[in-house]
Amino acid sequence: MRHPRYPTPYNVLLLLLLLVVPLAAAPSWAGVPTVANITITDVTTRSFSVVWQASEASTASLRVFANAPGTIPATEAIITPHPVESGAPAIRLAAEDRGVMKVRVTGLQPDTEYFFQTETTSISTGETLLAPAVPLAVQTEVRTVRARTVGAALVPFSNDLLLFPSLLPDGLSPAAGALLVIAVAGARHPVSGFVGDGVPAPHALLDMNNFFSAATNETLDLTGSEVLTIREFRGLCANAIGPVLAHARRVPLDNELSEVTAPAVCFSPTNIPADFNCDGRIGSGDFNLFLAHFGLSSVDGSPDCQFNADFDLSADGRIGSGDFNLFLSVFGASE
Numbered sequence: 001m002r003h004p005r006y007p008t009p010y011n012v013l014l015l016l017l018l019l020v021v022p023l024a025a026a027p028s029w030a031g032v033p034t035v036a037n038i039t040i041t042d043v044t045t046r047s048f049s050v051v052w053q054a055s056e057a058s059t060a061s062l063r064v065f066a067n068a069p070g071t072i073p074a075t076e077a078i079i080t081p082h083p084v085e086s087g088a089p090a091i092r093l094a095a096e097d098r099g100v101m102k103v104r105v106t107g108l109q110p111d112t113e114y115f116f117q118t119e120t121t122s123i124s125t126g127e128t129l130l131a132p133a134v135p136l137a138v139q140t141e142v143r144t145v146r147a148r149t150v151g152a153a154l155v156p157f158s159n160d161l162l163l164f165p166s167l168l169p170d171g172l173s174p175a176a177g178a179l180l181v182i183a184v185a186g187a188r189h190p191v192s193g194f195v196g197d198g199v200p201a202p203h204a205l206l207d208m209n210n211f212f213s214a215a216t217n218e219t220l221d222l223t224g225s226e227v228l229t230i231r232e233f234r235g236l237c238a239n240a241i242g243p244v245l246a247h248a249r250r251v252p253l254d255n256e257l258s259e260v261t262a263p264a265v266c267f268s269p270t271n272i273p274a275d276f277n278c279d280g281r282i283g284s285g286d287f288n289l290f291l292a293h294f295g296l297s298s299v300d301g302s303p304d305c306q307f308n309a310d311f312d313l314s315a316d317g318r319i320g321s322g323d324f325n326l327f328l329s330v331f332g333a334s335e
Contacts (some may be wrong), residue, residue: 031122031125031127032122032125032127032128032129033054033055033056033058033099033120033121033122033127033129034054034055034129034241035052035053035054035055035101035118035120035129035131035241036052036053036055036241037051037052037053037233037241037244038050038051038052038118038131038132038136039051039052039181039190039192040136040138040189041181041189041190041191041192042104042189042190042191042192042210043138043139043140043141043188043189043212044140044141044144044210044212045110045111045140045141045142045143045144046106046107046108046109046110046140047104047105047106047107047108047140048104048105048108048114048138048140048189049083049102049103049104049105049192050062050101050102050103050105050116050118051100051101051102051179051181051192051233052101052118052120053099053100053101053233053235053241053242053244054099054100054101054120054241055099055236055241056099056122056123056124056236057096057097057098057099057122057123057124057236058096058099058101058120058121058122058123059081059096059120059121059123060081060082060096060101060102060103060118060119060120060121061079061081061103061118061119061121062079062103062105062116062117062118062119063116063117063119063130063135064077064079064105064114064115064116065114065115065116065135066114066115067115068115068135068137069135070115070117070134070135074108074114076107076108076109077105077106077107077108077114078105078106078107079103079104079105080103080104080105080106081102081103082095082096082101082102082103083102083103083104084194084197085197085198086197086198088196088197090176091177091194091195091196091197093177094176094177095177095178095179095194095235096123096177097123097177098176098177098178098234098235098236099235099236099241100177100178100179100233100234100235101118101120102179102192102194103118108140109140110140110141110142110143111139111140111141111142111217112139112140113137113138113139114137114138114139114140115135115136115137115138116135116136116138117130117131117132117135117136118130118131118132139217141188141212141217141218142216142217142218143217143218143219144218144219145218145219146158146219148221156256157221157254157256158209158256158257158258159207159208159209159211159220159221159222159254159258160208160222160251160252160254160257160258160259160260160261161205161206161207161208161209161258161259161260161261162182162205162206162207162208162228162260162261162262162263163199163203163204163205163206163260163261163262164180164182164203164204164206164230164247164249164262164263165202165203165204166178166180166195166202166203166204166232166234167202167309168298169297169298169299169307169309169317170298171298171309171317173202174195174196174201174202175195175202175232175234176195176196176201177194177195177235178194178195178204178232178233178234178235179192179193179194179195179204179232179233180192180193180194180195180204180206180230180231180232180233181230181231181233182206182208182228182229182230182231183228183229183231184208184211184220184222184226184227184228184229184251185226185227186211186213186214186215186220186226187211187212187213187214187220188212188213188214188217189212190229190231191206191207191208191210191211192206193205193206193207205260208222208251209258222251222254223253223254224250224251224252224253224254225250225251225253225264226250226251227248227249227250227251227278227279228248228249228250228251228263228278229246229247229248230246230247230248230249230263231244231245231246231247232244232245232246232247234305235305236305237305237306242305242306243305243306245305245306245308246308247308247310248266248275248276248277248278249263249264249265249266249278250263250264250265250266250278251263251264252264266278268282268330268333269330269333269334269335270329270330270333272313272326272327272329272330273310273313274286274290274313274326274327274330276289276290276310276311277289280334280335281332281333281334281335282327282330282331282332282333282334283331283332283334286327287327287331289311290311290319290323290324290327293307293308293311293319294311294319294320294323294324295319295320296308296311296318296319297317297318297319297320298312298317298318299317299318300318307319311323313326313327314326
């Protein structure tokens, strides 16, 4: 009998899959909260927001400074914890209960550097954590523009408003209190929105007109097909800080009308959505993402902050061997 000199791609993938061992989340206890995933979002010429996760039900605020050591307060800063555009208190309360924190700062000057610390206060104990120890820096944008230069003319443009759902593993229930953060290549900072704020749950509405170019610090004109990274801050999971679910999509083609649209799913050449990182091919990057979710289930008690339906290719509520076989059938394909 002849034995192959090298393992087949199938054997390599199967071996790696079998070696994956799920890691349990570390527990946390009520007291002084801990925080994770501090993210600067929604930076404009006059404002910015910060989102993060707390280890327990908490309230949020920021300390904003005019200097790097954090000794001079930015007196012009107006701080709004858990800004909800619709004014619905249930959204804020659900977010606080799940440890999903967001604070907006307005009243700022354009093209100016500010510094901040997050302030997280446990609802159960009243203990407060300032983080990080050294204030983080953020610079406001230079200019808001709504036109591009085409030859000798200025042509108005407007990006779309994006709708994206956040569901619990049952595929039906909205993830109450969840916050969605979307980033796009070329933008300096992501934008964010709470589930159910201004639109019916389980969707969140995100304004892509608030993307500013990392190169020019002016409004970024999106034409469509750019890769979006959508992160779901779902909050507490098994008494620990839950992971942030990530999805890759493409910006829908833009017709300059600022319509409400849904992002385009990245499909493989065989119409199976296995291009998890949206790079146009099914390869090792997609396989590593698949491995990280293998074994999770929406029907067998997996925590709601872990199951990601993007990887449930067979749509049976489990990320298992059936999904692996589907993934294997398109592995190596490219656009």
